[in-house]
Amino acid sequence: MTATAAPVRAPRITGDLRTDAAALRRHTAADDARLAELPANPDRTPAQQQAADGLHRSSRSLRSRFMAAHAPAVHAELTEGGTGWLRIAELAEAATDRFPGLVPTKEQLAQERTHRQAHKEAREIDQAIFLHGLLGVPAVGRHVVDAMRQPTPRALALLDDFRRSGVAEFATVRLERDGDIGRVTLCNAHCLNAEDDQLTADLETAVDLVLLDDGIRAGLLRGTTMTHPRYAGRRVFSAGINLKHLHEGKISYIDFLLDRELGYLSKIVRGLWTGADGGWAEKPWAAAVDTFAIGGGMQVLLACDQVVAGADAYFTLPAAQEGIVPGLANLRLGRWVGARLARDIILTGRRLHAVEPEARLLCAEIVDPDEVGAAADRAAARLTAPAVVANRHMLNLADEPVDVFRTFVAEFALVQGDRLYSPDVLAKVGARWSTGERR
Template identity: 55%
Template structure:
């Protein structure tokens, strides 16, 4: 089969290169439109589509190597605006047609299971990897994602007045300066999905915005699942059924989760006016298990209290995806050997094990865990805690190091979402009702 596209060498001129990219990708769309849906393609058609995508992605990467900094300045008004990830992606699609998918193309992808998608989110990964790799643009983008989301600003006054709020899959309740976030995504054992990620970011924002809250505390609600009925569960990780069904978004979940509420727990809310971020200490209460994303989440807390019968695991290698920023953070907390055993080998670590103490601060009798967690929150309420946690954070995970990690993660994770091994694994896991 002959080459699908004629791909030019870009000349270094922003406008001319953009026109060339748009022309090539428009030709690619014509070829793809003439093919059957992805799941119905024969081997030759699959090979043709793969070469079309590869040629276009190489051209996008070449364009971004030359023009990413200028592109970001155009998207942000020379860094005067602070758009979030989806706004950046879709504005880039309008500014340079063919560089990334449009909102309509992503909406069309959502009509398919993961295995049936064209894989357009990979192109979003290429864009964000390039932007995050740039010190100025990357820092600006990371800081922009630390700002409160509009939903949080709308609800802040209500929560300040009442100290109570229901956010769909997260309940907030403030008592004595401690705001408790209780996750009740109980239809899937608190597995993470797009809606939970949105609710969690709003909840974290509200804790950080609330003048009466000194400490945030996260805990899983009692479950209705027959196997765990009445038991509290911290997190079953990513909802693999939703990933199989094509309902886990690369931008809104996999990337925004890391740059959004997880990073806000670590670094606080960024006011955007040059003043320091608003930080508060956090306690995690781990019961039953913290699998995958749950274990990732526990790593960003100042104090982790775990029930003696709870365990931590990161089955990312078995699933085929990258476990967020765990590769960056777990080595610091637990050492290289245990990090490799968990991430590469899928080792399950029980809280009561010796190695479990590297993943949590206190191991409690399940019957006494509420009292232990309350004492931990009281200790973190001391006036000097916020200043010291900020200095610890600067030493432990400098912003530049986090940005550089996320630049690599952005591209790698986007490709992993569409790799053949991941598609096969999530299909089997979804059929067996597993998460991770």
């Protein structure tokens, strides 16, 4: 480690917010200045990379201790005493102004975005420390969870037009009102409905519209017909996270990995919170699986009330083999298929084929591949019965209380942030993307 790159001794946490915030600002600025003296990540020698790692560890240790001491006060300041309902991206952005050095700036994140995942400074880990600290405090974390369950501004802006037309088109999703069913079709066809930042944003908008539209009583998720040469003319549910985008550094920690869990998936499970005056908007969901539901695609099924699959379909969660955590599958899968089978699927990457008896634990119906659409329509129609919403609300309350969800997501935020930049993940993602091994 060179003398110029050596971290300075981290200050102690005093317990006084202003004193500690000032110390945090000075210490992280000093570490960043020393980091800037080193070559860019891909050009470093092993010794220089060791020096960079030491600088990051020094700042991250201080950030962790600062959040452990001050998370409620930080949140109160960012939300004007809890009166403001900020999404996690907005909280992180606000923190760059109020608490310099706590999270990366817009400029730092923009610079990161120009690099492949393996060549970044891993500044999203600092966002993970911040969000872990907020979500880990019960009252603060519940405020964050509720803020993320409010309708997005994009959905509210489109609502009147959707109510008139019954159709909403996005870059990767199509939404259509069909009677009292909201049909949400995944249309990221060029990559087998692989998940990326755009699909996450589009899906959340579509889910919001389904939940806000009074004419819709149930949602139905299905993949569109593929243009990909290998599956041309066939429908596919989802290939999971876009490994090409992850390899290229285009998968966002907040806008993808955290937003999907706290955003549209949480809304599917628990519904929208429309504010103190508006109350809740909750509806049941069905999913139709053609061909396969890989990774995040399988995770989506765990949030739905009814799943219909073609007999030729399969389900798998390869995240452990890739080195990351499969979203909230570790929380939810065992409730559907039992603890032992859940461990087999998550820890070994076992593929569960629809023709296997165990697949009935995940799916309400297994049908001929040509009958998936009709069977899914019937499943969605069954969910429109008047008492379904109340009963699924109580089932979800028993299965996944909000504080259980919050506690899990707090730890997930930290663990997943770290795994995204682990050496084994960076090596495996590049290899799997280049060979197409996942599919």
